[in-house]
Amino acid sequence: MAASKKAVLGPLVGAVDQGTSSTRFLVSPGNLLYPLQVVLGPSGFVAQKTSFYINEEGLDQLRIATINCSVCNLNNMSLQKLAPVYWFFMYIILFWSIVWLDLRTQSTVESLSKRIPGNNNFVKSKTGLPLSTYFSAVKLRWLLDNVRKVQKAVEEKRALFGTIDSWLIWSLTGGVNGGVHCTDVTNASRTMLFNIHSLEWDKQLCEFFGIPMEILPNVRSSSEIYGLMCLGDQSAALVGQMCFQIGQAKNTYGTGCFLLCNTGHKCVFSDHGLLTTVAYKLGRDKPVYYALEGSVAIAGAVIRWLRDNLGIIKTSEEIEKLAKEVGTSYGCYFVPAFSGLYAPYWEPSARGIICGLTQFTNKCHIAFAALEAVCFQTREILDAMNRDCGIPLSHLQVDGGMTSNKILMQLQADILYIPVVKPSMPETTALGAAMAAGAAEGVGVWSLEPEDLSAVTMERFEPQINAEESEIRYSTWKKAVMKSMGWVTTQSPESGDPSIFCSLPLGFFIVSSMVMLIGARYISG
Numbered sequence: 209m210a211a212s213k214k215a216v217l218g219p220l221v222g223a224v225d226q227g228t229s230s231t232r233f234l235v236s237p238g239n240l241l242y243p244l245q246v247v248l249g250p251s252g253f254v255a256q257k258t259s260f261y262i263n264e265e266g267l268d269q270l271r272i273a274t275i276n277c278s279v280c281n282l283n284n285m286s287l288q289k290l291a292p293v294y295w296f297f298m299y300i301i302l303f304w305s306i307v308w309l310d311l312r313t314q315s316t317v318e319s320l321s322k323r324i325p326g327n328n329n330f331v332k333s334k335t336g337l338p339l340s341t342y343f344s345a346v347k348l349r350w351l352l353d354n355v356r357k358v359q360k361a362v363e364e365k366r367a368l369f370g371t372i373d374s375w376l377i378w379s380l381t382g383g384v385n386g387g388v389h390c391t392d393v394t395n396a397s398r399t400m401l402f403n404i405h406s407l408e409w410d411k412q413l414c415e416f417f418g419i420p421m422e423i424l425p426n427v428r429s430s431s432e433i434y435g436l437m438c439l440g441d442q443s444a445a446l447v448g449q450m451c452f453q454i455g456q457a458k459n460t461y462g463t464g465c466f467l468l469c470n471t472g473h474k475c476v477f478s479d480h481g482l483l484t485t486v487a488y489k490l491g492r493d494k495p496v497y498y499a500l501e502g503s504v505a506i507a508g509a510v511i512r513w514l515r516d517n518l519g520i521i522k523t524s525e526e527i528e529k530l531a532k533e534v535g536t537s538y539g540c541y542f543v544p545a546f547s548g549l550y551a552p553y554w555e556p557s558a559r560g561i562i563c564g565l566t567q568f569t570n571k572c573h574i575a576f577a578a579l580e581a582v583c584f585q586t587r588e589i590l591d592a593m594n595r596d597c598g599i600p601l602s603h604l605q606v607d608g609g610m611t612s613n614k615i616l617m618q619l620q621a622d623i624l625y626i627p628v629v630k631p632s633m634p635e636t637t638a639l640g641a642a643m644a645a646g647a648a649e650g651v652g653v654w655s656l657e658p659e660d661l662s663a664v665t666m667e668r669f670e671p672q673i674n675a676e677e678s679e680i681r682y683s684t685w686k687k688a689v690m691k692s693m694g695w696v697t698t699q700s701p702e703s704g705d706p707s708i709f710c711s712l713p714l715g716f717f718i719v720s721s722m723v724m725l726i727g728a729r730y731i732s733g
Contacts, residue, residue: 223638223639224376224638224641225441225444225638225641226373226376227441227463232635310341312341313341313347313349314556316349317339317341317346317556320339320346323416324339330412331416334413335400335401335413336404336477336485337398337400337484338481340554340556341547341548341556342503344371344399345401345413348369348399348419349419367423368423370389370391373391374425389426390426390428392429393407393430393486393488393496394430394443394489396427401414401424402427404484404485404486404498405475407489407496429492429494430488430489430644431489431490431494431644431645431647431648431649432650442466442501442637443468443487443488444641445458445607445636446458446468447488447490447640448633448639448643449636450661450664451470452656454470454471454472455469455601456470456605457593458604459589459604459606460608460637462507462608464503464506464508465504465586465589467590467604468499468501469593470497471498471499473496476500478596479595479596480591480592480593480595481551481554482500482552483500483501484498484501485498485500486499490644491647491648500593500596500597502588502589502590503550505545505546505547506544506546506547506560507585508524508608510578510581511524511527513546514575514578520571520575521575527579527613528614530572530576531579532615535576537573538566538569540562540577542562542577542580543558543563543688543692545558545561545692546559548696549689549692551588551592552592557694557695557696557697558689558692558693558695559692560692561688562577579613580619581685583620583622584681586620586623586624587623587682590624602627603626603627604624604627604629605630605631606620606628606629606630607630607635607637608634609634611630611634617630617669621669621670622671625671625675626671628668628669629667629668629669630667631667632664633664643656644656
């Protein structure tokens, strides 16, 4: 009887949503959440143990779900796009996955920057991306320069490279026994090795970064069957929010914050610090869609920092209660630039600051300021996007775990001074991956044509403060951001070690004093 009841459900679509701090597996009508170990260290060290993505505990969780896999199409997933992994053909992880927040590659970025002509940034013109620690190619170059077993495996042609989607697909389609080594256009577009115009790995870029092309995965569309297929996490959320029209945008609140705006078939290059990226390609013969993206490094991660590092909350949910107690930051501003500042500044020298403190400031004000920081960073991205697109957004569609915080959502509406719209289904990233899977040729569970899409129940947050107050708070935030910059400097080898003799007046004073001392001793002798 139980088996027949499951059969009545008809074909199901399963989706894996691989994030920075957790793995979600979604099969309508439920989902599983499996936390990941993220390792933090000094000097911007942020990594994940890649074997945690696929292990017996995770498989047991799927068995407990009692899903009839004979009617479940497990052919799509959404992944964090920027964490590179190397592995042997023999299923040995060569190095931990380096998370997108990791800053160890800053010296690599500075070295590569010197090789790009000032008037010919071919990297950005081909990829839509600025040279930054954020992207995979730089981390890949760092691994080749610093991890001997990676170098050796590449030299001996025994290594494969890919972002997390490639690793999961390869593992789940057989691994050493014929596993598929592929990725999709959205994930490939964030490696900084992929030409977003030709939709191919770029030979000039690979030569510039010193990456052999034979270790790279094959690039596919975002909606077709290749054993398993994938869609970049933010692109999946764009699909899940049904932002299929030019000018539609969504903002996802996770570990970081990511605002994407659909620009259609046209590559729009930003003059205000945004990324140009591939939004999706829903079928091998379907056209590619592009997007402008603004990336904020620290959003939900600031809540985790308050919990794990400062201990002012015991659970992430407590921050809403603390913020509600005071309803204001009382002039306190928090810039959580733990990994530098991403869009629109791309300033690696920035570090986190809390300013505007008084003797009256308490943990409730700091909690409120942390939530405001997420909203202010989104405002900076939205302003840049409005300037690039020329048409201001009339409302903002939102998703992600943090959107369950009603204080945060109301603050966001107040700071943007436009309505914030939240769908009743919060897991839009996994939903978008499932939508792309179900619409793939050979699956055909549903259609993504506009006339076939049903309306979604939304919760709407309207601005509750006046525009003048919103602007005052935002301008004060901008002052705090300026103060966060320039905290970290890199001493270049060419300049030599810093010395007191670098100061001419001070050096002259010391030398003349030594001469006088020697002369005095000579006379007295």
